[in-house]
Amino acid sequence: MKPKQGIRINRQKYTLVQNYVDSLGSGCYTIVGRRKRAGFIGAVTHTAIIIALFSEDEGQTITMALSRVSKLAGYLLKQGV
Numbered sequence: 001m002k003p004k005q006g007i008r009i010n011r012q013k014y015t016l017v018q019n020y021v022d023s024l025g026s027g028c029y030t031i032v033g034r035r036k037r038a039g040f041i042g043a044v045t046h047t048a049i050i051i052a053l054f055s056e057d058e059g060q061t062i063t064m065a066l067s068r069v070s071k072l073a074g075y076l077l078k079q080g081v
Helices: 064-078
Strands: 006-007 012-021 029-035 038-044 049-055
Touching: 006 029, 012 038, 029 064, 038 064, 049 064
Parallel strands: none
Antiparallel strands: 006 012, 012 029, 029 038, 038 049
8 A cells, every 4th residue: 555645846846855953064954755766855954945856767876966965955054044
């Protein structure tokens, strides 16, 4: 049975699989969603929301997406955003 809840981005439904405060990287609240061989990473700074989509079919990995979102969020926090 598939879960009824989820997050929709660009008319695609993703299941939330993780949410945490990134204590090792940016320090931002981060969420991870998955659907088949794709997913998204979301992070929240003081005034911005970052959403990155990735697709394993296109050679992108969740690890690569997490790293880049964390770096961008950390940069924005240092800039006061």
